[in-house]
Amino acid sequence: MIIYINGTGNWQLSKKYIVRLTEEERTDLETLIHKGKVAAHKRLHAEILLKADISELGGKWLDSQISEAFGISTRTVERVRERLVQEGLESALNRAKPIRVKSRVIDGEKEAHLLALVCGDAPEGRSRWTLRLLGQRRVELGHVESVSHETIRQTLKKNELKPWQNKEGCIPAKTNAEFVCAMEEVLDVYKRSYDQTHPLICMDESSKQHLKETRQPIPAKPGTVEKYDTEYERNGVSNMFMFFEPLAGKRHVRVTDQRTAVDWAHQIRNLVDVRYPRAERITLVMDNLNTHTGASLYKAFELEKARRILDRLEIHYTPKHGSWLNRAEIELSILSRQCLDRRIPDQETLKKEIASWQEKRNATAQPMEWRFTNEDARVKLKKLYPTLKE
Secondary structure, eight states, rough: OEEEOOOOOOOOEOSOOOOOOOOOOOHHHHHHHOOOSSHHHHHHHHHHHHHHHOTTTTTOOOOOHHHHTTTTHHHHHHHHHHHHHHHHHHHHHHHOOOOOOOOOOOOOOHHHHHHHTTOOOOOOSSSSSSSHHHHHHHHHSSSOOOOOOHHHHHHHHHHTTTTOOOOOEEEEOSHHHHHHHHHHHHHHTTTOOOOOOOOOEEEEEHHHEEEEESOBBOOOTEEEOOOOSEEEEEEEEEEEEEETEEEEEEEEEEEEEEEHHHHHHHHHHHHHIIISSSOOOOEEEEEOTTSHHHHHHHHSSSSHHHHHHHTTTEEEEETTGGGGGHHHHHHHHHHHHTTSSSSSOHHHHHHHHOOOOHHHHTTTOOOOOOOOOOHHOOOOOOOSSSOOOO
């Protein structure tokens, strides 16, 4: 700005960027102000320009007057005038674009070093990599002089890597003929249609630890959630046998003290003689545990009875590290999430809660859909299939 003396002898500041609008520009701005749907910042900037205009039709307001009238800083008025003179009317009406500082990107050899570091083991004393830990290690190794955790994040995002996350699951060995054979056998069984005389039953086991409250929980009320104490008393463990008929959508859970070979044998006798006495043959899919064998029947019953029970069973085992093929495992997961995700003090309470859950779920029974077939497996799990050498 330039200082000068006006006619009254007072000191004033001369504006560096003068707003002098044409008649057409004024008309456009006045139309903009009276439009219904206009961004607030555009309407404000149009008002500033009209008031600051020194043409014959202009308001000839000082920046201080505009600032006071619209409740904005004088610096805002100055910026609008400056953009009008330097960049034109359209730029003056819009917000100034923020200057974005482009962060440094790791590429080439440095990126390869980072990815190798992420895919390796976390440093001793740490369970997993973090962004800042990765940055510190790269500096320690001399890969870079300095690097921000944001640069590390952007590089990992570009390569779809999340070293702070992991997932538990069953990992089968690569090129595993034994796994493939058992998997395809089970998937073939799942293609069978419903037959009342030859029911398909999936069986699995799980356990539930009993926990007693040491202090009475505080019930929920408007404005607060239910509260329970961190302290509890252990009160033993119960075992659960899940028998699930996926084509009928029926399930039956038995709670026992143990999960020995004899316990399993008694559950199978109950399945054959009590639950499906009229079935000619029962197809049984289950995990290949050491207790899930015909030998367990011979440990629990006389020879003729064990043989009779075994002759009515067609047993198929899911492959090792392939328990996801057992549909009873899916049903156990639902039971755990819907009913058992809480502290249950004793076995009697557990039996009562499971019985109630089972009754309601069976009342609205629907067949479980299974769409994964051998054809799908040969595409999605191709790496598990052996490759024959010619």
